[in-house]
Amino acid sequence: MRLSNYLFFTTQCEPALAFYAACGLGNVTEIMRHGEPGMPLRNPALRGKIMHAKFEGPGICFYASDNDDAEPMRGSAHILMMDDQEATTDLFVRLADGGTITTPLGIQPWGDYYGKLTDRFGVQWMLNCAMVGRV
Numbered sequence: 001m002r003l004s005n006y007l008f009f010t011t012q013c014e015p016a017l018a019f020y021a022a023c024g025l026g027n028v029t030e031i032m033r034h035g036e037p038g039m040p041l042r043n044p045a046l047r048g049k050i051m052h053a054k055f056e057g058p059g060i061c062f063y064a065s066d067n068d069d070a071e072p073m074r075g076s077a078h079i080l081m082m083d084d085q086e087a088t089t090d091l092f093v094r095l096a097d098g099g100t101i102t103t104p105l106g107i108q109p110w111g112d113y114y115g116k117l118t119d120r121f122g123v124q125w126m127l128n129c130a131m132v133g134r135v
Contacts, residue, residue: 005062005078007123008070013050016121017064023094026057034066043068077116077124085113088129092117095125107131 009016021027034051035041049066062078082088092105098120105115105127113129 002061005076007062007064007073008067009050009064009121010068010070011046011049011066012121013053013064013066016119016123017050017053017055019119019121020055023091024057025091026055026060028053029056030054073122073124077126079126079128082127082129085129085131088113088115088127092127095119095127 007013007016017028030053031050032039032052033047034043034049035047036051039051041047046066046068051065053064055062055064060080080091082091089105092115096117096119099117101115101117102124103114103116105113108114112131114127116124116126118124
């Protein structure tokens, strides 16, 4: 068994996945579009939009699609467990571009380097870099 997130967008799935790829998280490894041969099309406005995509990178796997009945993203976040403070800072800055930082990166009471943000597509991200044994 493996748990993976599924992100639902209304029309911004493709730009969101391109943004995550540009941030260095990975790449789209599978894609199907609404209205392609053999694929259903219940809403003509979704023609050509992403019906199902798989996004993978080192230690990352999630799915995403455009849906006309998608609800705003809330109540869930991707948490990336990092092991390099500089890489954590770099990725946090890239993901935060055009988004909102809700917890600035910093050493937290539990001793780790952590920050939280909502990206420009409404997806929440938490980055945590364990600082055990580091100065």
